[in-house]
Amino acid sequence: MATGTDQVVGLGLVAVSLIIFTYYTAWVILLPFIDSQHVIHKYFLPRAYAVAIPLVAGLLLLLCVGESPRPWAGCRVGVGVMTLSHP
Amino acid sequence: MTKLAQWLWALALLGSAWAALTTGALGLELPSSCREVLWPLPAYLLVSAGCYALGTVGYRVATFHDCEDAARELQSQIQEARADLSRRGMRF
Numbered sequence: 001m002a003t004g005t006d007q008v009v010g011l012g013l014v015a016v017s018l019i020i021f022t023y024y025t026a027w028v029i030l031l032p033f034i035d036s037q038h039v040i041h042k043y044f045l046p047r048a049y050a051v052a053i054p055l056v057a058g059l060l061l062l063l064c065v066g067e068s069p070r071p072w073a074g075c076r077v078g079v080g081v082m083t084l085s086h087p
Numbered sequence: 088m089t090k091l092a093q094w095l096w097a098l099a100l101l102g103s104a105w106a107a108l109t110t111g112a113l114g115l116e117l118p119s120s121c122r123e124v125l126w127p128l129p130a131y132l133l134v135s136a137g138c139y140a141l142g143t144v145g146y147r148v149a150t151f152h153d154c155e156d157a158a159r160e161l162q163s164q165i166q167e168a169r170a171d172l173s174r175r176g177m178r179f
Contacts, residue, residue, distance in 0.1 A: 013141055047127070
């Protein structure tokens, strides 16, 4: 097992990805099937933001990958794809 | 057929199916909740793929096998080598 900060950072990433995934799944998949008077709708933005926010975030990500000559720690999206295909 | 061609084929097929369903070109009367789920689907799939990539990277970082004893041994060997070489006159 990894030690110290490696473990903390790794588990932190796993937690962040799970949180984002469950919130986004609830927003896109579950909310349309819940009665519009239910209180849970208060915790979610209007539906248009479900596409707008990832789009803007993706564009920002592409911009910072394009700007730096070397990919830096925050923009290592490609590494995740590599670990998928080379276990 | 190359992998790229396969991917592009699959994307074109799924993309056209999604476009046909969202624009109502097939003349199907889908319930409004289904339409609400359907139109953000490409964004949803991209975000889920990104979350999966991020989670996999984090998991592999957290479970990577460190060899602390070997690391310490290597460091002491490096110190030994540096001392030995500088005694023989090599300047770092």
